[in-house]
Amino acid sequence: MSIHTSSMPTPAVAPVIHAYIKDHVWVAVWHNVTMTIWLDRATADALHTIQGVRKGIHEQYPDGYSAVGFVPDGTAAPDTEARKAFADIFDDRVSRIRCMSTIIEGGGFWASGLRAAINGMRIESSDQMKVKVHTSIEDVTEWLPGVHLETTGVRISRSGLRWALNTFRNGYDRLERVDPAE
Secondary structure, X not given: OOOEEEOOOOOOOOOEEEEEEOOOEEEEEEOOEEEEEEOOOOOHHHHHHHHHHHHHHHHHOOOOEEEEEEEEOXXXXXXXXXXXXXXXXXXXXXXXXXXXXXXXXXXXXXXXHHHHHHHHHHHOOOOOOEEEEEOOHHXXXXXXXXXXXXXXXXXXXXXXXXXXXXXXXXXXXXXXXXXXXX
């Protein structure tokens, strides 16, 4: 496994590719980290579309990549077909995702149910992927860079990751929209 280095980006030159998918999912790619925000329930169709967007980084980073997902407070849990599709995503025999962080933006019974759903999908897979549920971007920036380097061979900085996640989360609706079908 070769090691690639990503230094802290500046907004003018940051390698961020934005994609708008369906009516309720946004995806962006920063180096070999994908970022997704679900504005409504995850569906299998949306997941398959996201996988199409991620194909572009497979060739550039054959040793894999990481994924960060944002789930805003109150977003419904994935439907049955989406849970099956997520099980494939969690399976390292099928997926090139090596680390997955999910930021659950909320608490209480809803958040507990979502954590249980994520654990259930992970149990159905080969359980080799590094998976962690977080409550904030700061939690992700503390955990992900180390396991990302360990599993993909790509070094990303905490400050660069923090910038990319904040830029995406706080401005996804103002970013350039790209149709992944084109």
